[in-house]
Amino acid sequence: MLFRLPDHDTLYQALIDRDEAYDGRAFVGVTSTGVFCRLSCPARNPKSENCTFFASVQECLEAGFRPCKRCHPMAPAAAADAAVQRLVSALEQRPEHHWSEGDVVAMGLDPSTVRRAFKRHYGMTFLEMARLTRIRSGFETLSGGGRVIDAQLDAGFDSPSGFRNAFARLLGQPPSSFTGRELLKASWIDTPLGAMIAVSDRHVLHLLEFIDRKALPAELKRLRAHSKGGVGIGREPPTEQAETELAAYFSGQSAAFTVPLKFHGSAFTCEVWRALREIPAGETCSYSDLARTIGRPDATRAVARANGANQLALIVPCHRVIGADGSLTGYGGGLWRKQQLIELERQYAAPARRADHREEIA
Incomplete structure (x- = not known):
């Protein structure tokens, strides 16, 4: 493949x-x-x-x-853009700052050019990235049992309504709706490709998504419908395991994920997700290849839909599926991430390829 x-x-x-x-x-x-x-x-x-x-x-x-x-x-494509890297560095140094277009202009950059560059590389504008960075502080305050007003202030929002609206856009519900008795707990995980939201109960991981994925609020809504106890904020053991395994993955130590998972989908969709997990790191396949793998060669479109419905990013590696012509095609986390994930995973394929080469020589 x-x-x-x-x-x-x-x-x-x-x-x-x-x-x-x-x-x-x-x-x-x-x-x-x-x-x-x-x-x-x-x-x-x-x-x-x-x-x-x-x-x-x-x-x-x-x-x-x-x-x-x-x-x-x-280098990753975004790293080659000096303006993008300059603003990303500035955001890392001042994550609590209320960034505006005026700040961009003050740095000698053109806002429209910056907007297009960030959308191209990250699927969001710089100001949207800055807003999500601030929300993280409030998220962590709530995760630790803090009050909503404290979370608002920690996130740097002057307006309670502004904080509620920003939080609701991210998680699909306002911060005041959490009771602390929810069976599923959402937590924040940092990765080199951006922050992710993980949702677990005490035993299995239900969701792992990049926070800027547009489908995230809808996915969380479906999880709340499946769970009688709803989705709250906090951290369970499967999330801890997922974070440890993600760190090993991004550092080049291991591409293996053993965290227990819960699939939410039809029998066909779950079959596709299981097949995705069989694609070795460092390899890719097309949608038609995947359809043949599961014995459904005429179901390429249905396979593509199941691929797009994946709620366990990286662990169920839908990024390893590309177009039949070799193009990256769509990816809910953004094509820039798909590119970097495929580049990152080349290191995992290298040892196997070198071994194959030695066998041929022998």
């Missing part, structure tokens, strides 16, 4: 179109310059006969190409 590059003409057209859907999946080595680039590189397009396409940075380097200084193919 390893990704296979499309033909030369398809990839060259993607290069001409500066198609970001191939970022992290295909690279071009330009023989006339000795440089390799992303297909979305803003540099002048080379001639087709001077282009050689590769599936990884490693292949480009082994072929003797050096990385482009314009598109920085060895």
Whole structure:
């Protein structure tokens, strides 16, 4: 199920179109310059006969190409944007600040350019990212049993209604609705690709999503409907285990997730999710491949819908499913995350590939 590059003409057209859907999946080595680039590189397009396409940075380097200084193919796409990195660093230094477009202008940046860049890389604007960062402080206060007014102040909201509305947009319910007696508990987990919300009971993990996913409030609403005790704020053992395993995953130590899970879906949907968990880290497959894997070759569209309905991001690795032509296609957590996850997981496939290579030599 390893990704296979499309033909030369398809990839060259993607290069001409500066198609970001191939970022992290295909690279071009330009023989006339000795440089390799992303297909979305803003540099002048080379001639087709001077282009050689590769599936990884490693292949480009082994072929003797050096990385482009314009598109920085060895770094995540967002890291190559100086304005984005400058604002992200500023937010990390002042997470409690009420960021505005005036602050962006004061830093010598154009708000409209920044807005487009953040939407492209993160699926949200810088101001939306700043708002979510502030909400985190209030979330942690409530998780520790604090009062709503204390959570509001810790989150840096002057207006109680503003805090309630912002919190409700994130979790689908206002902070005053939590009783402390809920069977399911929602908690905040930080990752290198952004904060996530985990929902567990004492025994299993029910949900793991990036906080900026638009479907999160609807997913939490469905969980509340399934659970008689509702969803509250707090932390249970499965969330602790998920956080530990996520840390190992992002640090390159292990791609194995053993936290007990609860699937909320039809029999077919759950079958697709189980099949997703069988895709090894470092490999990808198409929707049609996945449909054939479960013995339903004519159910490609239904498989795609089940893939999109996944509520356990990373642990049920729907990011490993790509288009038949090798493009990234859709991902609820944002294509920028999908790109980085696939790039990150190359390290997990490398040992197996080296072993295969040694066996061939033997």
